[in-house]
Amino acid sequence: MTTASTFSQTRARSAQARLAAAFAAFTLGALVVFTVGFAGPEMIHNAAHDARHATGFPCH
Numbered sequence: 001m002t003t004a005s006t007f008s009q010t011r012a013r014s015a016q017a018r019l020a021a022a023f024a025a026f027t028l029g030a031l032v033v034f035t036v037g038f039a040g041p042e043m044i045h046n047a048a049h050d051a052r053h054a055t056g057f058p059c060h
Contacts, residue, residue: 036044
């Protein structure tokens with residue numbers, strides 16, 4: 001295998017990894033936006049409140 005071929009394969013894998021990461025970020029972002037968008041205010045408050053307690057952040 002030549003150095004140019006190895007470089008080309010590494011570059012292709014890097015592009016695939018970036019594309020996969022972008023797709024995962026977009027999917028996660030869309031999931032969060034639509035989940036919060038359709039959730040009621042009480043549900044959003046309770047989820048944020050529980051997350052703060054789970055991370056040890058005092059909120060009251």
